Amino acid sequence: MSPNEAKRAVPDKREAILDAALELFVERGFYGTAVPEIADRAGVGAGTIYRYFDSKEALVNSIYRAQKMRFGQVALADFPATAPTREQFRTMWMRMAKFATANPQAFVFMELHHHARYLDAENVALEQRMLELFTNVVVSAQTRGDLKQGPPRLLMSIVMGAFVGVIRSCVEIAQPLEKADWKLAEQILWEAVRA
Amino acid sequence: MSPNEAKRAVPDKREAILDAALELFVERGFYGTAVPEIADRAGVGAGTIYRYFDSKEALVNSIYRAQKMRFGQVALADFPATAPTREQFRTMWMRMAKFATANPQAFVFMELHHHARYLDAENVALEQRMLELFTNVVVSAQTRGDLKQGPPRLLMSIVMGAFVGVIRSCVEIAQPLEKADWKLAEQILWEAVRA
DNA sequence: GATGACGGAATGAACATTCATTCCACTAGC
DNA sequence: GCTAGTGGAATGAATGTTCATTCCGTCATC
Numbered sequence: 001m002s003p004n005e006a007k008r009a010v011p012d013k014r015e016a017i018l019d020a021a022l023e024l025f026v027e028r029g030f031y032g033t034a035v036p037e038i039a040d041r042a043g044v045g046a047g048t049i050y051r052y053f054d055s056k057e058a059l060v061n062s063i064y065r066a067q068k069m070r071f072g073q074v075a076l077a078d079f080p081a082t083a084p085t086r087e088q089f090r091t092m093w094m095r096m097a098k099f100a101t102a103n104p105q106a107f108v109f110m111e112l113h114h115h116a117r118y119l120d121a122e123n124v125a126l127e128q129r130m131l132e133l134f135t136n137v138v139v140s141a142q143t144r145g146d147l148k149q150g151p152p153r154l155l156m157s158i159v160m161g162a163f164v165g166v167i168r169s170c171v172e173i174a175q176p177l178e179k180a181d182w183k184l185a186e187q188i189l190w191e192a193v194r195a
Numbered sequence: 196m197s198p199n200e201a202k203r204a205v206p207d208k209r210e211a212i213l214d215a216a217l218e219l220f221v222e223r224g225f226y227g228t229a230v231p232e233i234a235d236r237a238g239v240g241a242g243t244i245y246r247y248f249d250s251k252e253a254l255v256n257s258i259y260r261a262q263k264m265r266f267g268q269v270a271l272a273d274f275p276a277t278a279p280t281r282e283q284f285r286t287m288w289m290r291m292a293k294f295a296t297a298n299p300q301a302f303v304f305m306e307l308h309h310h311a312r313y314l315d316a317e318n319v320a321l322e323q324r325m326l327e328l329f330t331n332v333v334v335s336a337q338t339r340g341d342l343k344q345g346p347p348r349l350l351m352s353i354v355m356g357a358f359v360g361v362i363r364s365c366v367e368i369a370q371p372l373e374k375a376d377w378k379l380a381e382q383i384l385w386e387a388v389r390a
Numbered sequence: 391g392a393t394g395a396c397g398g399a400a401t402g403a404a405c406a407t408t409c410a411t412t413c414c415a416c417t418a419g420c
Numbered sequence: 421g422c423t424a425g426t427g428g429a430a431t432g433a434a435t436g437t438t439c440a441t442t443c444c445g446t447c448a449t450c
Contacts, residue, residue: 013399013400028226028312029224029225029226029227030224030226030227031223031224031225031226031227032224032225032226032312034434034435034436035435035436035437036402036435036436039401039402044400044401045400045401045402046401046402046403046436046437047400047401047402047403047437047438047439048399048400048401048402049437050436050437050438051399051400055436055437056436056437115367117222117223148379148383150376150379151376153364154361154364154372154376154379154380155383156364157357157360157361157363157364158357158360158361158380158383158384159357159360160360161356161357161358161359161360161361161363162352162353162354162356162357162360163356164356164359164360165352165353165354165355165356165357165359165360166349166352166353166356168352168356169348169349169351169352172310177349181345181346181349184343184345184349185349185353188343188350188353188387188388189353189387191386191387192383192384192386192387193383208425208426229408229409229410230409230410230411231409231410231428234427234428239426239427240426240427240428241410241411241427241428241429242411242412242413242414242426242427242428242429243425243426243427243428244411245410245411245412246425246426250410250411251410251411391450392449392450393448393449393450394447394448394449394450395446395447395448395449396445396446396447396448397444397445397446398443398444398445399442399443399444399445400441400442400443400444401439401440401441401442401443402439402440402441402442403438403439403440403441404437404438404439404440405436405437405438405439406435406436406437406438407434407435407436407437408433408434408435408436409432409433409434409435410431410432410433410434411430411431411432411433412429412430412431412432413428413429413430413431414427414428414429414430415426415427415428415429416425416426416427417424417425417426417427418423418424418425418426419422419423419424419425420421420422420423420424
């Protein structure tokens with residue numbers, strides 16, 4: 001029996017800590033969450049957290065990085081760069097909706113910590129890179145004359161803001177949106193930004 | 196010299212505390228802000244805060260209530276209940292834009308604390324009442340056939356979400372939106388929700 | 391296969407620090 | 421001199437972090 005297999009006999013504590021911390025950070029925020037609380041919910045000792053993470057800040061940065069990259073994977077993998085703008089928009093929207101429905105907490109977490117002071121440089125850069133990717137897509141769609149003119153930042157704020165608004169209202173009432181309503185929302189926002 | 200005048204000789208400490216706390220709560224959140232920090236920024240002693248507010252929670256609730264009511268005044272006073280929906284929408288949007296431009300921090304503060312666990316019952320009720328007011332306006336516009344059908348909550352999430360998105364992007368880059376861009380945003384969102 | 395010594399993961403009580411709140415000496419205005 | 425109002429040091433509770441100890445799976449030895 002290899003050491004690896006032996007280790008797997010114990011349920012993964014690192015994962016348990018990450019999950020518990022994600023939940024609590026969403027519920028109470030970073031400063032509102034005590035490390036021993038995280039340990040309790042994860043079912044480990046308080047000290048164990050420091051075997052896996054250097055500090056509370058390192059923990060929150062770990063979660064942020066992992067979720068952001070997962071989101072990036074889902075949203076941007078095989079992006080249909082040559083497809084019509086209408087289809088690009090629908091694809092992006094529905095992928096985001098799928099991710100956010102499957103992981104509402106992860107999505108809200110990213111929103112909450114977007115511009116937190118305790119995000120490390122690597123995460124700030126990651127955020128920046130993703131923003132630029134989206135901006136490029138918007139700008140080139142504008143150049144093609146498919147989207148309204150105006151500051152790209154404004155268009156993105158409107159679409160992303162609306163998306164976040166919808167997700168948050170779902171989280172508040174603890175009920176995922178119907179597929180039909182997702183489609184309606186997509187249609188509404190496409191009509192909003194199309195040229 | 197009357198006692199009132201004498202007091203006014205000292206710049207209003209209550210107001211200074213409220214202003215400093217609003218700023219810091221926006222910058223660092225409720226739990227991330229230490230009471231002595233608030234005192235420092237307000238230019239008063241830490242103990243003085245407790246002459247004016249029972250606790251840190253009472254302070255944050257005071258700010259929330261004051262800003263929410265100010266916002267309600269601005270947004271809903273003399274609401275043109277009989278005007279065409281198009282005009283109602285424009286009026287509401289521009290009033291919110293005016294408030295949020297003049298008080299970006301107050302607006303972000305309200306967004307941040309919307310569903311905080313430390314909001315007292317009175318503030319939760321206040322929030323509820325305002326939500327119902329907006330919902331009524333939306334539903335009756337839908338009944339008139341001026342807005343898209345669909346869950347009113349969904350439409351409101353989209354519009355308010357987009358609005359918040361725009362404001363937050365302004366706050367991030369510390370630069371208010373041009374009047375022209377506000378008009379563009381208004382037009383975009385009207386086209387989004389109109390029937 | 392049984393035994394016991396070993397390594398390192400896990401623990402949670404203890405520590406230093408930070409925080410909200412209290413308290414009291416001091417001041418300014420009468 | 422008296423009072424109301426103030427600042428900021430003092431206080432005790434709570435927090436993030438550490439560390440001496442426990443616990444457990446592994447493996448060499450018989």
